[in-house]
Amino acid sequence: MTSAGDRAKRPVVEVRGLRVRYGPRDVVDGVDLTVAEGEVVALLGPNGAGKTTTIEVLEGFRKRSAGEVRVLGVDPERGDEAWRARLGVVLQSWRDHGRWRVRELLSYLAALYAPYRPDVFGADELLALVGLTDHARSRVGVLSGGQRRRLDVAIGLVGRPDLLFLDEPTVGFDPEARREFHEVLGRLSATAVLLTTHDLAEAEKLADRIAVLVAGRVVADGTAAELAARIAGDTEVRYRLHGREHVLSVADSTDYVRELFAEHGRAVDDLEVRRASLEDVYLALVRESEPVSA
Template identity: 80%
Template sequence: MKTGDNQREPSVVDARGLRMRYGSTDVLNGVDLSVGRGEVVALLGPNGAGKTTTIEILEGFRTRSAGDVRVLGVDPEHGDEEWRARLGVVLQSWRDHSRWRVRELLSYLSLFYAPYREGAFDPDELIDLVGLTDHVDHRVGTLSGGQRRRLDVAVGLVGRPELLFLDEPTVGFDPEARREFHALVRRLTGTAILLTTHDLAEAEKLADRIVVLVAGRVVADGTAAELADRIAGKAEVRYRLHGSEHVVEVADSTRYVRELFAEHGEAVDDLEVRRASLEDVYLALVRESELVSA
């Protein structure tokens, strides 16, 4: 799923200056966003940041106020059925008839893609991909939460989409179901994915790139490591020396520790080097952006 270090695949999502206004309230304020072919991008942000609005515009479900948007080379406002067949959408939840059986449901849905997508998934191939082989004849209403989420993904993948939208995919999952879902997403090689999530660990595990949206603006865009370097380049070094505790922020922790031991040797005790986690970076970005907009 990851793109090369020096060359990014052509964009399947390209939004420039995206704006959305409801009355006198600006929900999006000039959002720039791109997703490369085969890339996994996580859209992070607090409630009200504009994540859902952004996704709905890209999916063609909402009309933007301003900006230029291309998804798979098409303006979503003018996307036709053939264009929609190239997308996959997995919502937080969706209602269906619980009496459908797994294979029966996917076989039925695949019929709608036949006029547009010659390479649509064979239902049994798709069932195997999402790990529901043992449940092909089970009714949807009898599936567990994790199994049901796998089916949701299968529904989004029926047409073998070039771009898959995942909206808060693991909300309410227990740890085991979350691990299983993450493993499933990692198997979707070649499919570009744009996911929204509040789970920072999930973003770090799944995404090639993380975009942080705060108050309708993109405040950061990069890998987890790049964001950490940008926001919190210093590391925190904690240690005890001659019975006293010391906490020091340094730019080069390796050099500092080497010099510390060269000078004090075995007198240094309880050494701990702490670098910024994605959570530290995210919270710093949100606080910084909220102070600017206040």
């Protein structure tokens, strides 16, 4: 019998050696990537790194030049309507549907999924999930930015997808709208999520794992802590001792601070231990991995 732990590890995305060539150049150059059932993976990278192209291949909207790709066990180039019904897609923005009322729109879309997904979300259930119950009869065009983004997620979730794609989900959001959106995603424990973002804090908050894509290649893949450990090396320790400021780089900050206080006790003041942030790690990876211009 397969345990719950085993099921949680089943891959919903498997990519090996993915290449996409435009003319003489590989914009995606040998990407390997996996996403497990129920896992949230963030794909980070500078503009032109190949993030959007990679996602389009996984969604079945773009053909690859080489490599092996399986999404929900199917080659995306051969995915049929039943396969597509198992995917959810949330783009950067939707500009249609303005005259629809929120509940009517979700009910209509649910009916389109029904032949393929017998467990499709009911409109009221979905409205409760994304926090729009009080706006069920509102026209889409009058929703606030944060409310509209909640609706975007609801549209992506209508078919109760096994895998949800999020493309730059909070671009242009104010802090409150971003927080609301994150709360919605926090309720999707059963759905695997692959998101692209330039927001490093968002990636660190939402993702179980982060893959960094530079010049068409995955140059790092792991949790934020694992990436920091790979790049950071020493930890910076700052403190004041007898009025004098000290700044040191140490390999083991825990041992150093313990010994510092054992020797000097309360004479140590303004202690600060700074480990590499995700931003530090990301910038270091990009600098190391970007090709040198001729």
